[in-house]
Amino acid sequence: MLTDDQDAVGHELLDFHKSSSGFEIIERDDGFFDVTGGPSVYFAGHSEWPSHEKRALGDVRGRVLDIGCGAGRHGLYLQEQGFQVLGIDNSPLAIQVCRERGLSNAQAIPITQLSYRLGTFGTLLMLGNNFGLFGNQRRARWLLRRFRKMTSVDGRILAESYSPHEATTLPEHRIYMQRNRRRGRMPGEVRIRVRYRTYATPWFDYLMVSKEEMAGILEDTGWGITGILASDTPAYVAIIEKRGT
């Protein structure tokens, strides 16, 4: 579990929840710094979401596990629609914010600690680029196999990613992707940490993939892509359903 000093995202969310101001800095292990759309994006209402995310929520069925639920924007929306939702996040303060905002079921659990003990789900939600929480290919395949045991026969994963190949012209990103290839990593695998005020998360792997790369990761895991919700950016949502193994 993250300590309070490590809970940079949680502090960011809690401050924004209280004051509607804040920022989110990403530090990559090559010394590249960036500022994301967070925290305001994590509190955005349904009308502000990109259309491919809105469409994805129309494909939700059954009990929902919102993986990396953040401030709970998707979970709260689905709960209002009558779905039974459990939100999980590795940030204890994010979970506190979800509860304060009215999410009935929210627990501080890292993605690697998910198991069938939480019950069976009809939909695993990984929106907001949360396919990235798999971290790398090996861990993705290990967790996808575990996710089979956590889901109903017709269970599905709605996972958002961002194709790193279509994304950017920045030379730092091209160099980083080339370095990844040389090291046998996927091009869109980044090692990063989040910084906010004096808080810094531990370094963690985060994975961005094209549709083709995602299909490759899913091979022999018992899951396959049955639909793609595209956007006018490199972001997309994959509808992932069970395949006979």
Added chain:
Amino acid sequence: MLTDDQDAVGHELLDFHKSSSGFEIIERDDGFFDVTGGPSVYFAGHSEWPSHEKRALGDVRGRVLDIGCGAGRHGLYLQEQGFQVLGIDNSPLAIQVCRERGLSNAQAIPITQLSYRLGTFGTLLMLGNNFGLFGNQRRARWLLRRFRKMTSVDGRILAESYSPHEATTLPEHRIYMQRNRRRGRMPGEVRIRVRYRTYATPWFDYLMVSKEEMAGILEDTGWGITGILASDTPAYVAIIEKRGT
């Protein structure tokens, strides 16, 4: 002179000049990170400036030295008004941006290299919180004495600062100011660097002072405060004029 790798602010300004997007991260030596209003603030037009800055520009007279001119917003405005302006900044890329935007006279010179060799000025402009470029009390007093020789008999400095005492309730800032006091530094003296993409400036001192603290620094330098342009924030502009010594 800053190397290209160190010219984080310059790259930030050049990118924004080309693409109208970007960010500015400040890292403080206690591990505190913040995101400023830059770079968009540095390109803001006259109508967007805070009223105390607009009023300050009404007090300009004679030849103008814009110290820490950034993307040249104040210098360009005054040049259009018919003033003769020299913009200086320690960032070579900032100076390139100033020239591309039409500032006729702009040179990459750090504040510590300013001298009477640049000629005589009627107004030294230190807006945009640029009193902070003095860095610390000792350097401020050394440079203020030098500034006397660079200015006409009725020369003036228009210097903006930000009172650190009125500013914030964040515990990190209170702790930092207490640490400064223990070390014999001024409370609002911060050691920071600017980060942008993979670029990072060297660490530098930056000074924020109340009106009373500024008056104390000016003692026996041959300068004194003759007017304060206040705002509804902790920011203010001091009109500083020569005193007999």
